[in-house]
Amino acid sequence: MSDIAAILFDKDGTLFDFDATWGAWARGVTLDLAGGDATLAGRLAQVIGYDPAAGRFERHSPVIAGTVAEVAELIAAHLPGQSVAALVRDLDAAACRAPQVAAVNLERCLGGLRGAGLRLGVATNDSESSARAQLQREGISGFFDFIAGYDSGFGGKPAPGQLLAFAAQLGVAPAQVAMVGDSLHDMAAARAAGMRAVAVLTGPAPAEVLAPAADVVLPTIDGLAGWLAGR
Structure with missing residues (x-):
């Protein structure tokens, strides 16, 4: 479990x-x-x-x-x-x-994670308004309990404000949260918040850059279910 x-x-x-x-x-x-x-x-x-x-x-x-x-x-x-x-x-x-190009089948991936009882959120250094517009246009905003941008009042990454706000809103300990991202900013924010740091390779940073800062490096977020099952 x-x-x-x-x-x-x-x-x-x-x-x-x-x-x-x-x-x-x-x-x-x-x-x-x-x-x-x-x-x-x-x-x-x-x-x-x-x-x-x-x-x-x-x-x-x-x-x-x-x-x-x-x-x-x-x-x-x-x-x-x-x-x-x-x-x-x-x-x-x-x-x-901007037309979004999904890294994976997001409805299937996010739906599977929600079906497993996980709560989900988004923390981006984009603005909250554009993030919400993009997620709504892709039909996936309903999967998320929390969506924050750099202008939502919690600061931006690599500071941990967005991450801690997510944990506080859900009433879970930071140690029970995995922060998933493609950059060293994401990994640094996870460490600062006391969360698991999960890196994916669907951004510009290669595995050799991300691995020293992450708990695990996955090709895409489709690997999350398997990683969680093995914990």
């Missing part, structure tokens, strides 16, 4: 394949923000660590684990006259429209 009562998921790179979802978004949003200026769009892509030719993000891209506000601050430095607040609104709006 597993000692895990609840699972908290990161969103991008965990529930959704990171490059497949955000590659097209990055190409479009940089061109839009640059007003169609290809040279400026290329500079913005470089700032956010996106390689348009390869269609993927660099391993250390700030988009992978940073908040929308942090990304907006980086971009604002190259767009004179644009405020960070306005860029946050633009990026949030673009994120809400």
